[in-house]
Amino acid sequence: xxxxxxxxxxxxxxxxxxxxxxxxxxxxxxxxxxxxxxxxxxxxxxxxxxxxxxxxxxxxxxxxxxxxxxxxxxxxxxxxxxxxxxxxxxxxxxxxxxxxxxxxxxxxxxxxxxxxxxxxxxxxxxxxxxxxxxxxxxxxxxxxxxxxxxxxxxxxxxxxxxxxxxxxxxxxxxxxxxxxxxxxxxxxxxxxxxxxxxxxxxxxxxxxxxxxxxxxxxxxxxxxxxxxxxxxxxxxxxxxxxxxxxxxxxxxxxxxxxxxxxxxxxxxxxxxxxxxxxxxxxxxxxxxxxxxxxxxxxxxxxxxxxxxxxxxxxxxxxxxxxxxxxxxxxxxxxxxxxxxxxxxxxxxxxxxxxxxxxxxxxxxxxxxxxxxxxxxxxxxxxxxxxxxxxxx
Numbered sequence: 039x040x041x042x043x044x045x046x047x048x049x050x051x052x053x054x055x056x057x058x059x060x061x062x063x064x065x066x067x068x069x070x071x072x073x074x075x076x077x078x079x080x081x082x083x084x085x086x087x088x089x090x091x092x093x094x095x096x097x098x099x100x101x102x103x104x105x106x107x108x109x110x111x112x113x114x115x116x117x118x119x120x121x122x123x124x125x126x127x128x129x130x131x132x133x134x135x136x137x138x139x140x141x142x143x144x145x146x147x148x149x150x151x152x153x154x155x156x157x158x159x160x161x162x163x164x165x166x167x168x169x170x171x172x173x174x175x176x177x178x179x180x181x182x183x184x185x186x187x188x189x190x191x192x193x194x195x196x197x198x199x200x201x202x203x204x205x206x207x208x209x210x211x212x213x214x215x216x217x218x219x220x221x222x223x224x225x226x227x228x229x230x231x232x233x234x235x236x237x238x239x240x241x242x243x244x245x246x247x248x249x250x251x252x253x254x255x256x257x258x259x260x261x262x263x264x265x266x267x268x269x270x271x272x273x274x275x276x277x278x279x280x281x282x283x284x285x286x287x288x289x290x291x292x293x294x295x296x297x298x299x300x301x302x303x304x305x306x307x308x309x310x311x312x313x314x315x316x317x318x319x320x321x322x323x324x325x326x327x328x329x330x331x332x333x334x335x336x337x338x339x340x341x342x343x344x345x346x347x348x349x350x351x352x353x354x355x356x357x358x359x360x361x362x363x364x365x366x367x368x369x370x371x372x373x374x375x376x377x378x379x380x381x382x383x384x385x386x387x388x389x390x391x392x393x394x395x396x397x398x399x400x401x402x403x404x405x406x407x408x409x410x411x412x413x414x415x416x417x418x419x420x421x422x423x424x425x426x427x428x429x430x
Contacts, residue, residue: 044091044158045057045060045062045091045092045093045156045157045158046060046093046430048093048105048107048113048156048158049093049094049095049154049156052105052113052154052156053095053154053156055095056095057093057094057095057156058094058095058096058184059093059094059180059183059184059428059430060091060092060093060094060180060428060429060430061091061092061094061176061179061180061183061426061427061428061429062089062090062091062092062176062426062427062429063089063090063171063172063173063175063176063179063224063225063425063426064085064086064087064088064089064090064161064172064224064227064423064424064425064426065085065086065088065089065090065161065162065167065168065169065172065224066083066084066085066086066167066168066171066172066219066220066223066224066227067083067084067086067167067256067258067379067386067388067420068081068082068083068219068223068379068380069082069083069084069232069247069256069327069339069388070082070320070323070324070327070339070342070343070346070377071083071219071320071321071323071324072320072346072350072354072378072379072380072381072382073217073275073279073316073317073320073350073354073356073381074219074237074292074317074320074321074324075217075218075219075237076215076216076217076218076237076276076279077217077279077283077290077291077292077317077321078237078238078289078290078291078292078293079237079238079290079291079292079317079320079321079324080234080235080236080237080292080321080324080325081219081222081223081233081235081237081324082232082233082234082235082245082324082327082328083219083220083222083223083227083232083233083235084223084227084231084232084233084247084420084422084423085223085224085227085228085229085422085423085424085425086161086167086258086420086421086423087421087423088160088161088162088167089159089160089161089172089176090157090158090159090160090161090169090172090173090176091157091158091159091176091429092136092155092156092157092173092176092177092180093155093156093158093180094153094154094155094156094180094181094183094184095153095154095184096151096152096153096154096184097151097152097153097154098151098152099120099152100120100121100122100151100152101118101119101120101121101152102118102119102120102121102124102136102137102140102152102153102155103115103116103118103152103153103154103155104116104133104136104137104154104155104156104157105154105155105156105157106132106156106157106158106159107156107157107158107159109163114132116129116132116133116136116137117129117133119137120152121140121141121144121150121151121152122144124137124140124141124144125141126138126141126210126211126213134211134212135170135173135174135177135207135212136155136157136173136174136177137211138174138207138208138210138211138212139174139177139178139181139203139204139207140177140181141207141211142203142204142206142207142210142211143178143181143182143203145206146195146203146206148182148185148187148195149185150181150182150184150185151184151185153180153181153184155177155180157173157176157177159172159173162260162416163264164264164384164385165260165261165262165264165385165386165416166260166378166379166380166381166382166384166385166386167258167260167380167385167386168220168223168224168380170208170212171204171208171216171220171221171223171224172224172426174204174207174208174221175200175201175204175221175224175225175426176426178200178203178204179200179426179427179428182194182195182200183428197225197226198222198226198240200221200225201218201221201222201225201226202218202221204221205217205218205221208221214272215272215273215276216272216381217237218237219235219237222235222237222242223235223425224425224426225425225426226242226425227422227423227424227425228244228424228425229422229423229424230246230247230248230422231244231245231246231247231422232244232245232247232331232422233245234324234328237292238290238292243328245328245331245332246331247331247422248422249336249390250393252334252336252337253392253393253394254336254337254374254390254391254392254393255390255391255393255396255419256388256389256390256391256419256420257368257388257389257391257396257399257400257417257418257419257420258379258386258387258388258417258418258419258420259364259368259386259387259388259389259403259415259416259417260385260386260415260416260417260418261360261361261363261364261384261385261386261387261407261412261413261415262360262413262414262415262416263358263359263360263361263384263385263412263413264384264385271355271356271383272356272381272382272383275313275354275356278309278310278313279291279313279314279317281310282306282310282313282314285305285306285307285310286302286305286306286314291314291317291318292317292321294314294317294318295318296318296319296321296322299314299315299318299319302314302318303315312352312353312354312355313353313354315349315353316349316350316353316354319345319349320346320349323342323345323346326342327339327342330342336390337374337390339374339375339390340373340374340375340390341375342375343374343375343376343377343388343389343390344365344369344375344376344377346377347361347365347376347377347378347387350377350378350382351378354382356378356381356382356383357378357382358382358383358384359410359412360384360407360412360415361378361382361384361385361386361387362378363406363407363410363412364376364378364386364387364389364403364406364407364415365377365378365387365389366406367402367403367405367406367407368387368389368391368399368402368403369389370402371395371398371399371401371402371403372391372392372395372398372399373389373390373391373395373399374390374391374392375389375390376388376389376390388420396419400417403415403417404417
């Protein structure tokens with residue numbers, strides 16, 4: 039479900055010539071494993087069919103130009119700048135995402151030249167579905183291809199290295215202290231699977247994921263409560279985790295096992311204990327979920343989703359009224375499990391449901407939001423889809 043034909047057409051209309059190529063990258067849903075990535079832990083995402091497409095063609099003057107189709111249906115142009123002059127602070131707002139990727143690639147020694155970009159997306163922005171990383175991953179692949187690099191070939195970065203470069207652009211250019219979950223998911227996921235990824239080692243396993251074969255489905259609930267990693271308490275949580283690891287004399291909280299958790303908590307100040315408790319128990323929930331999926335025990339994943347939400351709400355304190363309402367309403371209508379996803383402070387939730395109860399769950403969620411005079415949420419079935427790649 040790519041926007042690439044539209045991206046190519048808009049590129050031609052905007053720049054007066056056909057693009058060299060179109061790349062697209064998907065948003066993601068993380069089945070379980072939240073705030074574990076920057077603690078060297080385990081994650082379990084899958085790609086959505088919703089994508090961001092980037093049409094590209096080179097320029098011979100070394101200048102990077104970009105135009106995007108906004109949510110208002112209008113084309114918006116970013117400030118043009120020579121790639122060699124792009125630096126943190128030079129671009130703001132949406133323009134920081136593509137410019138930051140160009141900067142990170144240039145800083146890493148990749149000889150990317152000037153280019154015209156046309157960006158079209160269908161991943162809802164601010165919904166916790168990683169629209170920004172989808173954009174950055176598509177831009178990274180497009181710029182690398184335009185410059186003659188092919189990920190995985192000699193002299194080119196592999197996909198894991200591309201993910202790291204996108205993370206650098208997000209952390210050091212955009213100013214959001216995100217981990218590696220979203221970039222890795224957008225670049226590496228495959229259709230009909232979840233990606234079991236060990237952030238520390240880089241090891242990944244594609245685990246088959248087809249709840250529909252068991253009469254179930256996973257629905258995503260975009261609460262329309264906007265969130266932003268760079269404007270929330272995301273960085274505060276990350277700093278707290280790093281401080282806790284230092285006090286426990288471990289490289290990262292990943293090194294604290296579920297069995298060691300009680301003793302570890304006794305060594306920490308009260309304000310850090312909830313953060314550590316969430317990360318350690320969430321890593322354990324990822325491992326248990328993978329075991330259940332391997333055994334085709336989809337329904338038994340539900341209680342782990344519930345436990346994840348409770349931990350994110352009570353210990354990590356990144357939920358909000360809309361996310362709690364979405365999870366609670368879905369559960370009240372028969373969902374097997376539900377939880378918030380993403381960094382928190384807004385965005386989306388997921389619910390594992392019997393397909394026969396889809397209509398009842400949707401009615402319950404819509405009714406709950408209407409009763410609280412909240413914006414009507416967007417509800418859709420989250421289908422594991424293909425990762426980033428070239429569309430034309």
